[in-house]
Amino acid sequence: MQVELTVNGERRSDEVEPRMLLVHYLRDVCGLRAANVGCDTTSCGACTVLLNGESVKSCTVLVAQAAGQEVITTEGLASDGELHPVQRAFRAEHGLQCGFCTPGMVMAAIGLLAENPHPTEREVREGLEGNLCRCTGYHNIVRAVLAAAREADAEVTA
Amino acid sequence: MIPAPFDYVQAESAAHAIALLAEHGDDAKLLAGGHSLLPMMKLRLAAPEVLIDIARVPELAGITRDGDELVIGAATRHADLAGSALVRAQAPLLAHAASLVGDPQIRHRGTIGGSLAHADPAADLPMALVALGGSVQLSGPDGARAVAADDFFTGFFETALEPGELLTAVRVPCRPDAVWGYQKFVRRANDWAIVGVATIGGRIALANMGPVPLRARAAEDALAAGASPAEAARLAAEGTSPGEDIHADRGYREHLARVLTRRALDGEHS
Known part of the structure; x- marks a missing residue:
């Protein structure tokens, strides 16, 4: 079947099998390898991307279900060589260890902050419930999300 | 895969x-x-x-009020249900249950109609619908019909849906002022209930205490006869038939049902 959708701002049209999962479309057809296939069972969140601005696990979405919609992956976050504020915060707060869960964590965090720009620490922890870090590096990940929220506030007040 | x-x-x-x-x-x-x-x-x-x-069928979307009931399109996602001001005001138990399904990513995709038709006895929304005394609207080649929540879940992952029928909408009574409780006992984030309990206005529903979401009838009868919540909760496992798995044997699930029912009847929300 033919699917048309927007990936990181680029309109695409590709011939795919109906059974193709969004994560395989992104990795194998679009060549975007940030979204990782981790558990492949909707648990770990390493494949998280934004679909119409909302976090979804791309291992459990058919590319056919995303037709006509807008997908953003970690590759689509930086603009003009500037990292996205959440990416900057993950770097500044060392919100990663091995890095495998990081693209999914960043996308889930962006989705969380879009829905709740001023989360408490508890809300961040609950908001990242769908993302697992096998290094158990949660503490700095939570700090990074809180720092990104504070930075967004500072930019608004500045 | x-x-x-x-x-x-x-x-x-x-x-x-x-x-x-x-x-x-x-x-x-x-x-x-x-x-x-x-x-x-x-x-x-x-x-x-x-x-x-069917995710993008317009008539399956949306939440409206019809007299004393909310009408929720089958394709309404858990996130929309949890975030709906109307649902939070009129059926807060349902909004709370939706906010506990899976995790944020899952709630951005999963739908109330899908969850009910899938009929996992450990899931949140089937239990919530039974507690609320709601109903589902089914449409098929021979027309439309309504089925009460108590009659919809017929077996382990089985419902009253006939082959060829589509679940189009869910109706729940507006209960803005009723005291309600919700308890979901899990070992891990992003998991199904080992045992769940939802209570509202004298009705008690249990998740994962049998092949379908069950009413705790003995406890409900005791409440109606004037028993205290603590006394009624002792009867919460009567008539249940919980399975056994790596998380819990039958006796442990029965114990959880009693403890969680007492907490839910005290109005606690987990």
Whole structure:
């Protein structure tokens, strides 16, 4: 079947099998390898991307279900060589260890902050419930999300 | 893991979806959020030849009030249910249950109709619907009918849906002022309840205490006869038939049902 959708701002049209999962479309057809296939069972969140601005696990979405919609992956976050504020915060707060869960964590965090720009620490922890870090590096990940929220506030007040 | 091959059809309307179901029969499955069906297809526990996508059928979307009931389109996602001001005001138990399904990503995709039709006895929304005394609207080639929550869940992952029928909407009574409680006992984040309890206005529903979401009738009867919540909760496991798994044996689940029912009757929300 033919699917048309927007990936990181680029309109695409590709011939795919109906059974193709969004994560395989992104990795194998679009060549975007940030979204990782981790558990492949909707648990770990390493494949998280934004679909119409909302976090979804791309291992459990058919590319056919995303037709006509807008997908953003970690590759689509930086603009003009500037990292996205959440990416900057993950770097500044060392919100990663091995890095495998990081693209999914960043996308889930962006989705969380879009829905709740001023989360408490508890809300961040609950908001990242769908993302697992096998290094158990949660503490700095939570700090990074809180720092990104504070930075967004500072930019608004500045 | 990749599902077995299938044809994908997007339904334009509920009538179109029903016609497609009639055309393809047992070879077809309805797809909404896909967060129960796609994992089963990836594990090859399901291998439909045709998927009929109903997620974008306009008449299956939306939440409205009809007299003393809320009418919730079957394709309403858990996130929309949890965030709806109308649901939070009129059926706060349902909004709370929706906010506990899976995790944020799952709530962005999964739908109330899909969760109810899937009928996992450990899931949140089937238990919530039974507690609220809601009903589902089913449409098929022979017309539409309503089925009460107590009659909808007929067995382990089985419902009153006939082949060829589509769950179009969910109706729940508006209960803005009723005292309610909700307890979901899990070992891990993003998991199903080992045991769940939802209570509202003298009704008590249990998750994962049998093949379907159950009413704790003995405890309800005791409450109606004037027993205290603590006394009634002692009867919460009467008439249940919980399974056993790595998380809990039968006795432990019965114990949880009693403890969680007492907490829920005290109005606690987990």
